[in-house]
Amino acid sequence: MSNKATRIYFDNAATTPLDPAVLEAMMPYFTDKFGNPSSIYSYGRESRLAIENARKTVAKILNAHPAEIFFTSGGTESSNTAINAAIHDLGCRHIITSPIEHHATMHTVDHLYHLGEVALSHVKLLPSGHIDMDDLEQLLANSQQKCLVTLMHANNEIGNMIDLHAVGNLCKMNGAIFHCDTVQTVGHFPLDLRATPVHFITGAGHKFHGPKGVGMLYINENVKIKPYIHGGSQERNMRAGTENLYGIVGFAKALELATEQYDTQSNYIKGLKLYMMEKVKNVVPGVTFNGDPLGRSLYTVLSVSFPKTEKSEMILFNLDINNICVSGGSACTSGADQGSHVIRAINNDPNQVTVRFSFSKHNTREEIDFVVEKLKEMI
Ligand SMILES: Cc1ncc(COP(=O)(O)O)c(C=O)c1O
Structure with missing residues (x-):
């Protein structure tokens, strides 16, 4: 028996369920339209057309040129590619990043640093968890080498967003390359790349009701990088290997739907977040x-810290046995668990237990009422 109906899923920043309309768009490419996109006969041409149409759709939505859109396996590959290209192809020798980046960025940057290929600086954070723009300005101004700035658009654990244009303009003024991990915002916020000073952005289909294992990398037409997976001539010689045809079709369809629904869904989901904040505040001392949940923040994410007690330490376990799906992320938990580097960087209080609730269009206020009632019992 499936217990799908009785589960509450509040972990949409980790992944989202596939939209049935996306599955419908993908289905023919699993069955009838199976041709290899590189084949020259009709089956192949049909597949090639589907990929190029998907690229055009994505480019149009992001206001980019189709030649600037590369399909990848997801956010991790996209960020790895952008960061490595900035160092190896674009001559960057100094990386400026923050202590709260996703591991896809953080571990890539650390790897390059430990290889001795780059200098590394971490921009300071303000008490709100936002990056200190004055410090970023200083770091850029004082750098003796060409910089890569890699800062995420929205943080997946706490929801804080950077001012993309302000960071991009600072980079531009200082001749720096700017990579922005937009995995949590592509499909959730309108982006106009023609009007945004950024060299690389990233996306992952499964964060906006598309399929897993497919993503995109936008590479601004003014930067020229070298092929990064060698082999066939796919993705304009940059990323060899037979394309994830149905994934790419699904990615574009999901982005199309998310864009159509943006106004209504974003307001609805923001309403859920604010409702949850109010309810939890009233119930849990x-x-x-x-x-900065009420400021420049993702409307999908709410990161809550509860006072640590014997009972609250068990909160993730207790939520799970009550069929409530959320993510953890505390400054430090047990010896085996390193805890969250993001929570440690903004709030190094070992006497708190942190839970991330993240919402989608499928969630309801009734679910929040139920979860808050359970929280009351658990804390
Ligand atoms: C901000 C951010 N960047 C990168 C990633 C990595 O994306 P993927 O798992 O699709 O490679 C994620 C996914 O958790 C994310 O939230």
């Missing part, structure tokens, strides 16, 4: 919210 001593609760705090991480980041």
Whole structure:
């Protein structure tokens, strides 16, 4: 028996369920339209057309040129590619990043640093968890080498967002390359890349009701990088290997739907987040919210810290046995668990237990009422 109906899924920043309309768009490419996109006969041409149409759709939505859109396996590959290209192809020798980046960025940057290929600086954070723009300006101004700035658009754990244009303009003024991990915002916020000073952005289909294992990398037409997976001539010689045809079709369809639904869904989901904040505040004494949830913040994410007690330490376990799906992320938990580097960087309080609730269009206020009632019992 499936217990799908009785589960509450509040972990949409981790992944989202596939939209049935996306599955419908993908289905023919699993069955009848199976041709290899590189084949020259009709089956192949049909597949090639589907990929190029998907590229045009994505480019149009992001206001980019189709030649600037590369399909990848997801956010991790896209960020790895952009960061490595900035160092190896574009001459960057100094990386400026933050202590709260996703591991896809953080571990790539650390790897290059440990190889001795780059200098590394971390921009300071303000008490709100936002990056200190004055410090970024100083780091850029004082750098003796060409810089790569890699800062995420929206943080997946606490929801804080950078001012993309302000960071991009600072980079531009200082001749720096700017990579922005937009995995949590592509499909959730309108982006106009023609009007945004950024060299690389990234996306992952499964964050906006598309399929897993497919993503995109936008590479601004003014930067020229070298092929990064060698082999066939796919993705304009940059990323060899037979394309994830149905994934790419699904990615474009999901982005199309998310864009059509943006106004209504974003307001609805923001309403859920605010409702949850109010309810938790009223019910659980001593609760705090991480980041800047009422300021420049993702409407999908709410990071809550509860006072640590014997009972609250078991919160993730207790939520799970009550069929409530959320993510953890505390400054430090047990010896085996390193805890969250993001929470440690913004709030190094070992006496708190942190839970990330993240919402989608499928969630309801009734679910929030139920979860808050359970939280009351658990804390
Ligand atoms: C901000 C951010 N960047 C990168 C990634 C990595 O994306 P993927 O798992 O699709 O490679 C994620 C996914 O968790 C993310 O939230």
